[in-house]
Each structure stands twice: as C-alpha cells, then as structure tokens.
Amino acid sequence: MSLIELKKVTKIYDDNAVPVRAVNEVDLKIEPGEFTAIVGPSGSGKTTLLNIVGGLDNPTSGTIIIDGTDISTFKTDQMISFRLHNIGFVFQAYNLIPVFTAKENVEFIMLLQGIPKEEREKKAIELLESVDLGDRINNKPTELSGGQQQRVAVARALASKPSFVLADEPTANLDSVTANNLLDIMEKLNKDHQMTFVFSTHDARVISRAHRVVTLRDGAIESDLPTEMQVWKKKK
Amino acid sequence: MLLALAWKNIWRNKKRSLIILVAITLGLWAGLFSVAVMIGSWDTTVNSTIDRNLSHIQIHTKEFKDESLISFFIPGGNTLADEISELKEVKDVSARVLIEGMASSPSSSRGVKIIGINPDREKNVTTIANYRVEGEYFKGIKRNPILVGKKLADKLGLKLHSKIVLSFQSVDTTLTYAAFRIVGIYKTESSPFDEAHIFVRKSDLYKTMNSQPIINEIAIRLNSSEDLDTTYAILKKNYSALFVESWKDLAPELEMTYEFLIVEMEIFLAIILAALLFGITNTMLMSVLDRVREFGVLIAVGMKRIRVFLLIMIETIILSLVGGIIGMALGTFTIWYFSDKGIDLSLFSEGLSAWGMPTILYPILPLYFYGVLTTMIIITGILAAIYPSIKTIKLRPADAIRTYG
Numbered sequence: 001m002s003l004i005e006l007k008k009v010t011k012i013y014d015d016n017a018v019p020v021r022a023v024n025e026v027d028l029k030i031e032p033g034e035f036t037a038i039v040g041p042s043g044s045g046k047t048t049l050l051n052i053v054g055g056l057d058n059p060t061s062g063t064i065i066i067d068g069t070d071i072s073t074f075k076t077d078q079m080i081s082f083r084l085h086n087i088g089f090v091f092q093a094y095n096l097i098p099v100f101t102a103k104e105n106v107e108f109i110m111l112l113q114g115i116p117k118e119e120r121e122k123k124a125i126e127l128l129e130s131v132d133l134g135d136r137i138n139n140k141p142t143e144l145s146g147g148q149q150q151r152v153a154v155a156r157a158l159a160s161k162p163s164f165v166l167a168d169e170p171t172a173n174l175d176s177v178t179a180n181n182l183l184d185i186m187e188k189l190n191k192d193h194q195m196t197f198v199f200s201t202h203d204a205r206v207i208s209r210a211h212r213v214v215t216l217r218d219g220a221i222e223s224d225l226p227t228e229m230q231v232w233k234k235k236k
Numbered sequence: 237m238l239l240a241l242a243w244k245n246i247w248r249n250k251k252r253s254l255i256i257l258v259a260i261t262l263g264l265w266a267g268l269f270s271v272a273v274m275i276g277s278w279d280t281t282v283n284s285t286i287d288r289n290l291s292h293i294q295i296h297t298k299e300f301k302d303e304s305l306i307s308f309f310i311p312g313g314n315t316l317a318d319e320i321s322e323l324k325e326v327k328d329v330s331a332r333v334l335i336e337g338m339a340s341s342p343s344s345s346r347g348v349k350i351i352g353i354n355p356d357r358e359k360n361v362t363t364i365a366n367y368r369v370e371g372e373y374f375k376g377i378k379r380n381p382i383l384v385g386k387k388l389a390d391k392l393g394l395k396l397h398s399k400i401v402l403s404f405q406s407v408d409t410t411l412t413y414a415a416f417r418i419v420g421i422y423k424t425e426s427s428p429f430d431e432a433h434i435f436v437r438k439s440d441l442y443k444t445m446n447s448q449p450i451i452n453e454i455a456i457r458l459n460s461s462e463d464l465d466t467t468y469a470i471l472k473k474n475y476s477a478l479f480v481e482s483w484k485d486l487a488p489e490l491e492m493t494y495e496f497l498i499v500e501m502e503i504f505l506a507i508i509l510a511a512l513l514f515g516i517t518n519t520m521l522m523s524v525l526d527r528v529r530e531f532g533v534l535i536a537v538g539m540k541r542i543r544v545f546l547l548i549m550i551e552t553i554i555l556s557l558v559g560g561i562i563g564m565a566l567g568t569f570t571i572w573y574f575s576d577k578g579i580d581l582s583l584f585s586e587g588l589s590a591w592g593m594p595t596i597l598y599p600i601l602p603l604y605f606y607g608v609l610t611t612m613i614i615i616t617g618i619l620a621a622i623y624p625s626i627k628t629i630k631l632r633p634a635d636a637i638r639t640y641g
Contacts, residue, residue: 051634054536056536056632056633056634056637057632057634076541077540077541080535080538080539080540080541081538081540083536083537083538084537084538084539085538089533089536089537091533091637093529095529095530095533095637097241097530097533097534098248098530099241099244099245099247099248100241100244104237107237108237108241109537109538111237112537112538112539112540112543113538156537160537160538
C-alpha cells in the first residue's frame with residue numbers, strides 16, 4: 001500500500017473569468033521512505049499539488065488516499081485533525097510563531113496533540129538537537145538565521161511524528177551553504193528514520209539531492225523518474 | 237500555552253496594544269468618575285434636602301395637605317410626637333407649627349412660610365442651625381426672635397437685629413400681626429428655600445395667637461436612612477387617620493431625578509462602551525490582518541478553528557481586562573480621593589443654589605456598580621472579538637500561508 005496515492009486529481013480555479021486548470025488529472029503514488037521532489041516551472045501546479053496532498057486545499061475532482069485513508073471527503077475539522085497527526089509541513093518562509101522560542105515552536109504541535117508538558121519538552125529538545133540547534137532552543141525566530149529558522153521548521157514538522165513531511169520550496173530563501181546543510185539534515189532523517197519527504201522546488205540543489213523527481217507542466221505530470229535518470233543531471 | 241500565546245501576541249505590537257489599553261483605561265475611568273459624580277450630586281442634594289428641613293418622614297392631617305391652614309392641626313399632636321420619638325429607629329422629632337403669611341419690612345413685603353419650632357428639638361432633626369451665616373441660633377434676643385434666610389433679608393432690605401412684621405391668619409381665623417427681631421440669618425444651598433422660609437419659636441406663636449400648643453407637622457429624623465421603609469410602613473399603619481409621607485413623597489422631583497439619572501447613566505455608559513467596542517474591534521482586526529499568514533500556518537499544522545477562535549477571544553478579553561482593571565483602579569482612587577475632599581463647585585454657586593444643589597460634591601459609587609462595569613467590559617471585549625475571530629477562522633490555510641505582511 002502506497003503512503004500517498006492520488007487518483008485523477010484535478011484542481012480548477014474558477015474565481016476569474018477564465019477558469020485555470022492548476023492540476024490536471026494527476027495520478028501519483030509515493031511510497032514510505034521516499035525523498036521525492038516535485039519540480040516544474042512557475043505556475044506548473046507544484047504548490048497546488050502539494051497543498052492538495054497536505055489537505056490544505058480541496059481538489060475539484062479525484063481522490064487522495066493517505067496511508068489507506070481517503071481524505072478527499074474529509075470535513076474541515078476532520079482534515080485539521082488528520083493533518084495534525086499525519087503530516088508535517090515545512091514552508092518556504094519558515095513561518096515560525098514569532099513570539100515563541102525555538103523550543104516552544106516545536107512544542108506547540110505536541111501541545112495541540114495533547115502530549116504532557118514534560119514529554120513534549122524532552123522531545124522538543126531532542127528534535128532541535130537532531131537539527132543541530134541544541135544550543136539555540138531558547139532563541140526566538142528573530143534571533144536565528146534563515147537556515148536556523150528553517151531547521152526549527154523541520155524539527156516542528158517532525159514533532160507530531162507524521163507519516164510524511166511536505167516541504168514547499170524549503171530552500172528558496174537560503175544561500176547554497178545553508179541550503180546544503182538543511183538538505184543534509186533532511187536526508188539524514190530520511191535515511192536514519194525512514195521519514196518520507198516530498199518537496200516542491202525548482203532549486204537545482206534540492207533536485208540533485210532528491211531520490212525521485214516528478215516534473216509537472218501545466219498541471220500535469222510530464223515525467224516521473226529516479227534522480228539519476230534526469231536529463232538535466234546527465235547534461236551536468 | 238494558548239493563554240501564554242495570547243499574552244505574547246498582545247505585546248508583539250506594544251504601541252498598538254498600549255493605545256487601546258489607554259483608551260479602555262481612560263474610557264472606564266471617565267465613565268466611573270462621571271457616574272460617581274452624578275450619583276454623588278444626587279445623593280448630596282437628597283441629603284441636604286433631608287437635612288435642611290424635610291427630615292425623613294413627615295406627618296400632617298389630610299386636610300392640611302389639601303389646604304395649608306393652621307386650623308388643620310394634628311389632634312393631640314404633641315403627645316403623638318412624644319410617642320413617635322420613643323421608637324428605636326427614630327433619632328428625634330420636631331413638632332412644628334406651619335403658617336402661610338406675609339413678612340414685611342419698612343420697604344417691602346413677601347409671602348413666606350412661617351415655621352414654628354422648638355429650637356432645641358429642631359437641631360436634632362434638621363441642620364438649619366448650621367446654615368447660620370450671621371447672628372445666633374435663637375440666642376441673645378428674648379422676645380420674638382426670628383431666623384430668616386439671607387435671600388429674604390436681602391429682598392426685604394433687612395439686617396441682623398432688624399425688626400420684621402409677620403401677618404397671618406391665626407387658629408380662630410383672625411388676622412394677626414406680630415413684630416419679630418432677626419436673631420440670625422441663614423443661607424442654605426437653595427436660594428428659593430432661603431427666600432420663602434422663616435423660623436420662629438412656636439411658643440412665641442402660641443402667645444401671639446393666644447392659642448393652645450397645637451402643631452401641624454411632625455418631622456421625623458431617623459437614626460439611619462436604611463430604616464426608612466420599615467419605619468414609614470409602621471407609622472402609616474399606626475396613624476392611618478393621618479397623612480404619613482416619606483421624603484420620596486414629599487420631594488417627588490428628587491425621586492424622579494434619580495430615575496432620570498439612572499437612564500442618563502445608562503446612555504452615558506452605553507456610549508462609552510460602544511466607543512470601546514469599535515476601538516477594540518478595530519485594533520483586533522488590524523492585529524488579525526497582520527497575522528493572516530501566521531493563522532494560516534497554525535490551521536495548517538493542526539490547530540483547530542475553535543482554538544484559533546479562542547486565541548483571539550482570549551487576546552481581546554485580556555486586553556479589555558487589563559485596561560478595565562487599570563481604569564477601575566484609577567477610577568476607584570479618584571472617587572475615593574474626591575469622596576473625602578469633595579469637588580468644589582463654588583464657582584457656579586449661584587446657578588447651583590437656584591436648583592437647591594450644594595456647591596461641594598462628594599462622588600460616590602455603589603459597590604455593585606464595579607461588578608456591573610467589569611461584567612460589561614468583559615461582554616464588550618467578547619463582542620468586539622467576535623468579528624475578527626470569525627474572519628480568522630474563515631481563512632483558507634493554503635491562501636493565508638501565501639499572504640505576505
């Protein structure tokens with residue numbers, strides 16, 4: 001059984017005079033432990049597809065099955081609860097809670113899950129140490145660099161013990177050294193803990209580190225290949 | 237942690253939060269103080285009216301109430317007055333003779349109410365003796381001393397120790413003239429009262445009229461105004477043949493003023509609270525719009541909408557409560573300070589005097605009012621939070637996360 005399975009998923013935005021087909025009949029399966037990048041030019045539907053997989057947006061048609069559960073029919077609160085327990089998110093702009101420290105940001109997800117204080121504090125520190133931020137647990141986001149903030153975001157994404165992590169352009173705001181450090185950490189988590197990562201990106205650094213690359217064009221899958229078979233990489 | 241998050245969120249934009257806190261504080265402070273001044277002014281007016289001449293309860297014959305003639309005296313009035321003064325709730329009584337008459341000086345004359353009193357007993361019932369501005373309180377002149385109001389003295393061109401002639405209909409309906417000498421001049425907060433009331437010894441009146449010691453009015457002073465309703469009920473029951481009235485019946489305009497005051501207060505507070513409502517709503521709306529992306533993330537990572545709703549509610553209630561508590565403390569202190577020192581309005585004494593109002597106001601606020609206002613502020617806070625909260629929980633996380641700002 002696949003971890004994520006999309007069947008004929010279509011998303012049409014009809015807010016404007018001309019409806020836009022952002023995702024067009026996408027069939028996709030992602031297995032546990034994958035390190036997959038969804039790539040494509042701007043407007044190809046990467047973020048929309050990721051939002052649909054993460055239950056942040058509803059498809060116009062099609063089915064989304066996560067770990068055997070069809071989430072396409074979930075009501076709002078059911079979906080929020082599902083996200084809390086099954087999906088970790090890393091956003092392009094880090095999106096940490098600015099008034100919380102790094103530890104509190106990570107703890108917050110566990111608080112929502114109802115985990116007791118002592119346990120969640122211990123786990124938050126462990127997670128921050130796993131992303132090399134053991135010495136910055138009491139710093140607020142404004143006291144951290146972009147790379148450090150994104151690592152806190154990764155720790156936060158993992159705090160809920162999710163089935164997989166969705167990362168929308170995680171390195172877009174980072175310089176190459178910081179981006180590589182972040183990717184090292186995510187790759188290590190993937191390798192050591194079999195954590196599934198799905199990225200949307202057009203950053204070559206991320207694509208080169210992915211184990212599988214799904215290319216979108218005009219909302220449809222153009223290619224779906226293991227990284228080593230990517231044309232652009234061969235050219236390099 | 238929701239509470240901690242709410243508290244931290246409030247202080248992330250200190251300037252904005254402080255502005256709304258100051259607005260709530262000042263609004264509440266002004267509201268409390270104004271209401272206390274209103275109630276205090278009413279209370280001072282009532283007390284001074286009771287103290288000046290009204291007392292708590294008065295008894296007359298029913299006929300006297302219809303037509304104020306001396307011949308409508310209370311049968312066995314003095315015995316009755318002694319009987320009433322024995323009641324434990326009663327401080328003292330003043331058995332008075334009341335006559336409508338004319339007061340004349342060599343230059344002018346005026347219609348007046350002549351009040352025949354026992355000066356010593358009167359002192360226990362009213363404070364007219366304390367309003368003396370010239371002369372003595374029935375001391376120094378043995379024959380026919382009279383206490384007149386400053387306004388009347390001015391109108392008649394009289395001074396201390398001047399002679400004044402009173403003319404009135406006596407018990408046997410004959411017209412009586414008697415000369416009195418001004419022993420003292422009083423000045424109360426009410427110039428109309430000063431112009432129309434003169435005090436003489438009732439024994440002098442009896443001598444002048446060659447009459448028995450009759451009385452037309454029993455003025456009763458209670459030990460505590462809290463005993464008013466029960467004592468009034470007892471007297472009304474025991475002396476059903478007579479006309480028993482409390483100060484509320486005797487001065488219905490005061491009771492009416494109080495009812496008007498309450499409505500005025502409610503409107504005033506409603507305006508303050510409405511202003512706060514819009515102020516808080518506006519602040520919270522700005523605060524929420526500044527954090528659209530953050531709320532999108534919170535919902536995305538699994539924070540239920542009800543918790544987001546509660547978060548904004550808690551933020552608003554904290555803001556309202558903090559402002560409310562500071563405003564309440566400030567208001568309480570100001571009221572406490574002025575309730576002791578009083579607010580001197582002597583600058584407007586002439587105008588106030590025409591309305592019988594004292595020139596020093598002592599603001600007071602009943603204790604229950606603080607509770608009512610606290611509840612009203614919390615309710616205002618909750619109402620103010622509803623719109624921003626609803627707006628937030630309607631956010632679609634996918635759109636909200638992409639919002640910048």
